[in-house]
Amino acid sequence: MATHSENQYFVPTPSLYPVFMSVGILTLASGFIFSINNYNAGNWMMISGAALIVLMTFFWMGKVIAENQSGVYKHWEDKSFRWGMIAFICSEIAFFAAFFGALFYMRIISVPELAGFDPDFTMHKDFTDAWPSLGPGGDVIRYGGALETYAPPSNFSPMGAWGLPAINTLILLISGATITWAHWGLLKNNRKQLVLGMFLTVVLGIAFLLCQAYEYHHAYTDLGLTLGAGAYGSTFFMLTGFHGFHVTLGTIMLIVILLRCMKGHFTPDRHFGFEGVAWYWHFVDVVWLGLFIFVYWL
Amino acid sequence: MSYSATAHHDEHHDHPTGIMRWFTTTNHKDIGTMYLIFSLIMFMVGGFMILAVRAELFQPGMQLMQPEFYNQLIGVHALIMIFAALMPAATGFANWMLPLQLGAPDMALPRLNNWGFWLLPPAAILLTLPFALALIGIGDGAIATGWTFYAPLSTQGGIGVDFAIFAVHILGISSVMGSINVIVTIFNMRAPGMTLMKMPIFAWGWLITAFLLIATIPVLAGAVTMLLTDRHFGTHFFSAAGGGDPILFQHLFWFFGHPEVYIVLLPVWGFMPQILQTFSRKPMYGYKAQVYSLWAIGVLSLVVWAHHFFTVGMPIPALVYFMFSTMAISLPLAVLFFCWIATIWRGSMTFETPMLFAIGWIILFGIGGLTGLVLADVAADAQYHHTYFVVAHFHYTLFAGGIMGIMAGVYYWLPKMTGHMYSETLGKWHFWLTAISFNLTFIPQFFLGLAGMPRRIPDYALQFADFNAVSTVAAFVLGLAQLIFIYNVVQCARGGKKATDRVWEGAEGLEWTLPSPPPYHSFTVQPVIK
Numbered sequence: 005m006a007t008h009s010e011n012q013y014f015v016p017t018p019s020l021y022p023v024f025m026s027v028g029i030l031t032l033a034s035g036f037i038f039s040i041n042n043y044n045a046g047n048w049m050m051i052s053g054a055a056l057i058v059l060m061t062f063f064w065m066g067k068v069i070a071e072n073q074s075g076v077y078k079h080w081e082d083k084s085f086r087w088g089m090i091a092f093i094c095s096e097i098a099f100f101a102a103f104f105g106a107l108f109y110m111r112i113i114s115v116p117e118l119a120g121f122d123p124d125f126t127m128h129k130d131f132t133d134a135w136p137s138l139g140p141g142g143d144v145i146r147y148g149g150a151l152e153t154y155a156p157p158s159n160f161s162p163m164g165a166w167g168l169p170a171i172n173t174l175i176l177l178i179s180g181a182t183i184t185w186a187h188w189g190l191l192k193n194n195r196k197q198l199v200l201g202m203f204l205t206v207v208l209g210i211a212f213l214l215c216q217a218y219e220y221h222h223a224y225t226d227l228g229l230t231l232g233a234g235a236y237g238s239t240f241f242m243l244t245g246f247h248g249f250h251v252t253l254g255t256i257m258l259i260v261i262l263l264r265c266m267k268g269h270f271t272p273d274r275h276f277g278f279e280g281v282a283w284y285w286h287f288v289d290v291v292w293l294g295l296f297i298f299v300y301w302l
Numbered sequence: 303m304s305y306s307a308t309a310h311h312d313e314h315h316d317h318p319t320g321i322m323r324w325f326t327t328t329n330h331k332d333i334g335t336m337y338l339i340f341s342l343i344m345f346m347v348g349g350f351m352i353l354a355v356r357a358e359l360f361q362p363g364m365q366l367m368q369p370e371f372y373n374q375l376i377g378v379h380a381l382i383m384i385f386a387a388l389m390p391a392a393t394g395f396a397n398w399m400l401p402l403q404l405g406a407p408d409m410a411l412p413r414l415n416n417w418g419f420w421l422l423p424p425a426a427i428l429l430t431l432p433f434a435l436a437l438i439g440i441g442d443g444a445i446a447t448g449w450t451f452y453a454p455l456s457t458q459g460g461i462g463v464d465f466a467i468f469a470v471h472i473l474g475i476s477s478v479m480g481s482i483n484v485i486v487t488i489f490n491m492r493a494p495g496m497t498l499m500k501m502p503i504f505a506w507g508w509l510i511t512a513f514l515l516i517a518t519i520p521v522l523a524g525a526v527t528m529l530l531t532d533r534h535f536g537t538h539f540f541s542a543a544g545g546g547d548p549i550l551f552q553h554l555f556w557f558f559g560h561p562e563v564y565i566v567l568l569p570v571w572g573f574m575p576q577i578l579q580t581f582s583r584k585p586m587y588g589y590k591a592q593v594y595s596l597w598a599i600g601v602l603s604l605v606v607w608a609h610h611f612f613t614v615g616m617p618i619p620a621l622v623y624f625m626f627s628t629m630a631i632s633l634p635l636a637v638l639f640f641c642w643i644a645t646i647w648r649g650s651m652t653f654e655t656p657m658l659f660a661i662g663w664i665i666l667f668g669i670g671g672l673t674g675l676v677l678a679d680v681a682a683d684a685q686y687h688h689t690y691f692v693v694a695h696f697h698y699t700l701f702a703g704g705i706m707g708i709m710a711g712v713y714y715w716l717p718k719m720t721g722h723m724y725s726e727t728l729g730k731w732h733f734w735l736t737a738i739s740f741n742l743t744f745i746p747q748f749f750l751g752l753a754g755m756p757r758r759i760p761d762y763a764l765q766f767a768d769f770n771a772v773s774t775v776a777a778f779v780l781g782l783a784q785l786i787f788i789y790n791v792v793q794c795a796r797g798g799k800k801a802t803d804r805v806w807e808g809a810e811g812l813e814w815t816l817p818s819p820p821p822y823h824s825f826t827v828q829p830v831i832k
Contacts (some may be wrong), residue, residue: 012826013407013491018317022417029475030424033468035432040534063414080490084410087486094710095478095516101525102554106539114547139545145458147533153817154543232536233544242531256321286825 006030014076021064030058032106060300065260072277082276087151087278100291103246107239107298111135115235125277135230136162159228162236163219167299173296179208180289183258183282186265193272195265202262205285216248243299247291254288257281325420328412329822330397333419335719337394338712340422341387342788345705347430348382349781351375356777362762370551372760373446374462378429380449381466385473386426386564388700392569393418393480393710396508399573399721400484402813402820403502405493405829410486415481421476428469432462444788448758451525451557453540453551457532464533465649467526472803474519481512481519488512493812495831499593500741502811503586506593507572510600514565517604518558525554529546547613556607571638571706574660576811577714578678581657582649583808588641595634595641602631613682613687620661621680628678635671639664654806662737663702670698688758691751694744701740709736709787716794717801721819726796728786735783743824 035049071077078128118140128140139157145151163169186201188194220241223229231241255267261281264270270278317323327333334713356377358366367375377611397415401408409415432444441461445451456463488509492501528539529551538544542550579586586592608616608624616624642664653659673695675681686692708734715724751757755766762770801818816824 015408015823016413017330017734018323019413020326021418022413023325023420025417026420026424029421029425029472030308033424033428033472034465037461037464037468041464057336064664081491084486087489088411088414088482091482091485091516092459092478092511095482095520098517099520105554105557106524106550107530109550109553110545114542114550117547118320118542118545128384137545139541139543143545144538144541147458147463148460149458154541155539156544175641208610213757219550230536232544234540234543238528238539238544253429262573263581287733300720301304 013295014071014078014081016067016071019064019067021067022062024056025060025064028053037155058086069264069269069277076228077276081169082274085276085280096287097291100243100246100294103243104237104294104298107243110137110235110239136236138236139259154232156236157228157230157233160233161227161229161239163223163227163229163300165296168215168219169223169296169300172212172219173292175208175212175215176289176292179205179212180286181286182208185190187278187282190265190270190275190278191272195268198270199262202258204259205263206255209251209258209285211246213251215256216244216251240299243295247288247295250288250291254281254285256286317665326416326822328408328416329720329739330409330412330415331820331822331824333409333412333415334394334397334399336419337390337397337422340419340426341394341708342791344386344390344426345785346784346788347426348379348387349784351382352378353778353781356381356774358428358760359762360774362764362767364761366516367758367760370446371443373448374433374444376758377445377466378433378516379470381429381445382426382563384424384700385470386429388566388704388708388809389473389477390422392508392511392566393477395504395569395573395708395711395715396480396553396688397482398595399715400487400505401491402816403504403811404488404491404496405812405825405831406487406491407823407825407828409483409489411483414636415483418476418479418483420528421472421479425469425472425476428465428629432465432609435461450555451529451551452555453532455547456529456542456551467530470526476524477515477519481515483682484508484512485516490829492826493828493831500831501588502572503575503596504569504572506596508569510596511565511568514568514600514603518561520665521554521559525551525558528554535634549611552611552614553583556610556785557604560607560609561600561603562577563696564599566704567707568600570663570704570711571596573711573714574646574707575642577656577660577710578645578713579810580760580806580808581654581660582646582651584645584649586641587644587647588637591637592641593718595637598632598634601625602634606631609678609683622633624809625678625680629675632671632675639668639671652807654713654830655726655733656710656714656723658733659713660704662733663706663710666698666702666706666737666740670700670703673698686751688756690747690757691749693757695753696745697744697747701744703756706736706740712791714806715813716791718813718818718820720795721795721817722796722798723801724790724798728790732783732786732790735786736780739776739779739783743773743780746770746773746776777816 008239030053031049032053035046035053038046039050112223113138115135116133119131123129128142131140139154141155142153143151143227144154182201182204186198186205189197229240258281263280264277317329318326323338324332328454352375354366355372364677400406401687430444432441435441435442442458443458444462445466446462447456447459451463451466452528488501488505528537532540538546540546540548561772575586575592604627606624608620612621612624673691677686677695704790713729714725750766750769753766803817804814805818812829815829
């Protein structure tokens with residue numbers, strides 16, 4: 005595989021990274037299972053599995069960058085990456101759709117139904133159909149058959165939309181603008197604008213995450229809003245939590261791209277790595293708008 | 303040109319040999335082979351499990367196992383057969399044949415392709431490990447909820463549910479990676495001049511499968527994630543006490559679960575017309591009609607999910623909508639059946655093993671489709687829900703429609719893959735034993751279901767004894783018949799009569815223009831399609 009003419013597709017050389025990546029995932033997953041089932045060895049498995057995954061991601065992506073820098077990716081390969089990234093982002097949309105679906109189901113179907121029972125046949129006569137809802141309370145059976153009685157937290161108040169969440173919306177929207185500005189810089193071959201735009205985007209991403217961390221702290225300590233706080237708490241934390249996880253990944257990707265920009269990678273006509281991350285960042289941005297409207301605001 | 307010195311040479315020049323070849327490979331044929339072998343192994347594992355179940359059901363009363371273990375066996379049997387046998391077999395064919403049929407040098411994302419496969423063994427380990435862990439005192443065995451994970455049963459289950467949740471996660475990542483690869487390969491790797499409407503129909507079947515996987519697998523991942531947090535982290539997605547609803551799980555699960563049926567079947571619908579046309583020596587009938595029908599079925603499958611739980615309690619308009627939308631699927635499916643039959647109509651047919659399986663498949667899968675129409679009827683379903691009628695129905699779709707279809711594909715392409723002809727005599731024995739014993743296994747179950755025998759229960763009333771005994775004996779014959787299949791495949795891989803490039807007299811398509819077996823790097827220069 006020494007030479008590649010334009011009409012020869014680049015097939016990477018055999019690689020051990022995927023196998024080790026899978027071993028890492030197996031170790032992390034089984035460690036997690038043991039850990040949540042109170043086997044302490046699970047914690048060590050989780051740490052080693054996660055370390056292996058991080059290491060393999062580092063090597064694998066490093067290999068991709070090295071291949072790219074050596075010029076083996078031509079127009080044909082570039083198109084593959086574009087299609088691949090689009091398909092991947094579609095699968096991510098479907099993942100968030102599941103949690104939005106759960107939110108809408110609870111708001112439109114299950115909470116009204118629970119509130120609509122004939123008072124003669126329910127123990128929760130004063131449960132009303134209102135959102136945010138913590139549920140009527142009652143017995144819950146957890147794993148292994150453990151019975152617990154759930155009572156909605158009494159000191160609860162929901163997360164308002166127009167404080168920190170509105171600021172976070174602004175932060176993400178501005179970061180969408182700065183990454184586009186950086187892209188313009190790249191297209192004009194203005195490296196200063198590129199690096200500055202990327203740097204600002206990374207800073208805004210980190211600022212968003214710090215705000216989210218503060219918001220979670222505020223929710224747990226002041227609002228009585230916890231993961232266990234009924235339908236509202238479940239959907240609030242799972243939706244914003246998975247979004248925050250994606251922002252974290254996106255920020256790490258942005259940092260890698262920033263470093264590559266500073267090293268002089270990418271040219272005005274060949275920069276899929278940059279664009280792929282930018283697409284991902286816009287996707288995370290759009291999901292946040294959905295969250296802001298349906299979780300925080302309405 | 304056949305299995306020549308050049309082919310031999312190029313197997314050694316740019317990749318490791320021995321076990322490392324398989325760990326590190328980025329070659330679509332190597333990866334396809336691994337998928338197919340993995341699928342065959344897991345087919346055997348899942349088969350052994352269900353034979354133990356059938357042995358228990360041989361007569362009323364509890365003989366061999368505890369009910370808890372019985373529940374574990376049926377749940378893991380289904381998860382293995384669907385996720386670890388059928389889906390990997392279809393992906394194996396995609397890997398082997400899509401680049402050959404499209405005139406591509408390889409799959410579009412070869413390293414990702416390798417990862418897609420190597421995620422499967424960890425998932426299989428997670429699915430089966432709880433059985434072994436129970437022996438050393440950790441946990442109480444594998445998932446015992448059936449493959450559907452219904453809450454609240456699954457929120458109460460033991461460590462086996464956690465293992466199954468993560469197995470499904472990993473299988474899901476694997477499927478999504480495989481789908482991304484298929485989509486990119488089909489859009490970007492076709493030979494010059496091969497427009498979408500000139501693609502082999504197998505590529506269409508797989509393209510729609512890949513879209514369905516991208517749209518639904520993440521929803522399943524979301525559903526089992528909610529299950530995990532409900533079990534361990536105090537959320538209330540599926541608990542009414544917190545405002546959630548166990549039925550929400552059924553909606554999320556079947557939003558994935560119904561398209562999953564088509565995910566398993568669409569690849570088969572893709573290559574089956576090619577087999578039918580090959581052995582009828584006639585052009586395929588209604589290529590366009592088939593492509594549009596495949597699309598119609600793919601799209602419709604996303605909006606019919608609630609017919610899996612009509613009896614759970616839904617508003618009447620919802621029942622009516624899901625009944626009619628489900629029945630609407632039978633229209634494009636009828637178009638497909640018409641095209642398949644019209645393809646062989648008045649053809650000069652010969653009945654080699656792939657053709658036998660293909661004809662058998664049309665008939666048996668037809669029964670699966672028609673009994674599905676019975677279950678789609680809300681009023682009838684109230685009677686048949688959760689009975690053996692359902693078991694028989696989905697085995698006609700998934701065993702006859704899925705696995706027998708896959709077997710037709712294996713016999714069809716095995717000479718191309720290995721360069722040798724399989725034993726036609728053994729192939730025919732395999733077909734007839736499979737077809738007859740399959741029917742003897744599941745036709746009694748239709749009657750058991752009509753008579754009201756509930757599924758997933760290890761014991762049953764005395765009046766069901768005779769049919770169950772027949773079903774069990776036939777199931778063991780069915781299981782043993784698969785040993786012929788394995789022997790035949792292994793013998794074919796080891797040697798035998800050399801296969802020609804075209805293998806079958808009527809075979810059409812780019813894969814038949816290459817030597818059998820194809821060189822390690824096929825189509826390094828793409829053919830041009832006129």
